[in-house]
Amino acid sequence: MNTADVDALLSPAGRALLTELAGTTDADPVALAARLRRAGHDPALAALATTQSRLRARAAAKFGERAAGLLFTATGAEQATRAVVAREHARRFAAAGVQRVADLGCGVGADSLAFLDAGLAVLPVDADPVTAAVAEHNLGVPVRCEDVTAGVVDELGPGDSAWFDPARRTSGGRRVFDPEATSPPLSFVLGTAARVPATGAKLAPGLPHELVPAGAEAQWTSVDGEVVECALWCGPLAVPGTGRSARVVRGDAHGVTAHELDDTDLPVAEVGAVGGYLHEPDGAVIRAGLVGRVAADLGGRLVDETIAYVTTDAAVSSPLVRSFRVLDVLPFGLKGLRAHLRSLDVGPLTVKKRGTAVDPDQLRKQLGLKGSRPATIVLTRVAARQSVLVVDPLS
Template structure:
């Protein structure tokens, strides 16, 4: 930027995207050349034309062509990235960079919204405190709830409001600027809160550094008739309130979040819920009344790897029970069994060879198997996976899965292949 120039106002540039001229430039940005310089040239020319043709119209944007072009190009690229989380909805939505980073994947937001709607009933009033670009509020409104979405950032509020309008949900979703900590949670049937876990320096792992802080969020949740709080999947168990039901949620095996429920007849204190992108029904595993530890034993014919949601929820023993399994080591989440049983909570592997870890022995085993494609999994092992793959130098037409773990202080290596049990 040259001396004397002022930085473009992002709110003005975003407001311009909502006009007919902005829509035209945004449409051009969707098909702009991949090369940034070429894209900028094409879009600036289109912006100049669109702004000139809209001059004098009500709501005509008062922005420079370069600013409108930049905003459109940024938005188009954010939409392309957002398809992973939002599917086809992304094509009609608007985003900010930090808003997209923290936004809930829609399959998770939809699942939570259905739980809220089932417990509260259609038309219940829900406050979304710290709504971001609106993914959770959108899901709640789509489920039939009346949502008031609050965020402290003016640009984010404008983006969330535009998303509600573009998705046809503005009749059930009101967005306003405000401080979440100052909202009276007793004025709603339930509150939802997703505290910000990112700063300019990156992801925040300490709950006390969330915004609002963890204590503030927990106070809001406790004063509401019912609540759901979204927390990081790695939140320490000791930071979970005694009265909350904690639910670890994964999508296709990728652990996404911990949802803390209060006041909804929440059931077990710990549960793991697995969502699938293929549209299959959610699978939930809950802590039982006994909750004793799983037995331990040596490697058997099959090895089960529990989903990360199961592991974080401390439900490995519950996952072992239906497969008649036992743990190789009481502190490590690998289950072994003589039976192959279909279970949504674990991936299954057939064990072809079990041995104390040795590079020489493992290389010989893979050579005998003709394994040129090797996947290495580890829990409780300090082995450098990348270095091990280089040292193994696998070759051949077959594939194998190598599991590195330990029993006590003894390193253990299992050579396996993934299998699928019939339901």
């Protein structure tokens, strides 16, 4: 897609065709294309609008009903911040008392939409002309098309803040993991924070803890079990005294809930024998290094000092963990495990693992189970020994 394509989609004919295509994403593509040709639609515009309609449908998982009125690039739809997460970003900036947010690397405008909804002024900037054109439509405000390192930060003054969403893929689409290989690099973000105290950034979940600067807060967020980001909050955006935190967001038919915990007075987790229940902390909790807090809050202990599994003797529940009833604890060994599972008439097998190099698919083939009952096993270390836990999921 190029800027001319964006103009075509926003023309009266393009808008009308997008409206006509709403709700057709499940239609057979060949039949849909034939119908559009018979109706006399320009083939090039029809192809653009059909692709855009599918992108909108895909983006509805992140934006809800709002996606139906937005434009997307394929990359933008994939990488855009979920609305439920963007609202928390906006809350942080609003609570800090800033007046305007420079959204540096705004993409299709997901975060800027939340900033505007929160009553904040925005200065959206993106280096890609097509993305900038799409964002300008989505936001209804001018979007500057330029490299965010080219000087826009120097224009920020009192009452302004900065928000970065560094690109984490190369021009060839390869994902990069080094924070200094992103665009802009982490060093530029931190340099901005030295000049503009209210600076935040959406970083990859793999951010090493040692890269979190003193006085800043790194918050790992998960949505329905998927870790989606590590947000770095500097200056007045950070919670005082907090270096690492986790935010666990879950949604159901009753709405969205969020649960938070941080590293304030972080307890040292006890290690002990496997009890009657096993608990797998949410990925955001693990990334933030807060498993010890969850273990203490549950009245539990770790099965091994290096493994993020918590065990308790009694049943407990928490939105921060997935829980299992422990049925058996076995030393790891293919022959013994096969005999045990066959004695239980196990067929379909769910394999969870942590702290082991065993390949689950290969293990299933080696076990050769032909039974009728499903089962779940956990491959992990218990007191530094490779072990197998046969468990029953509770949540």
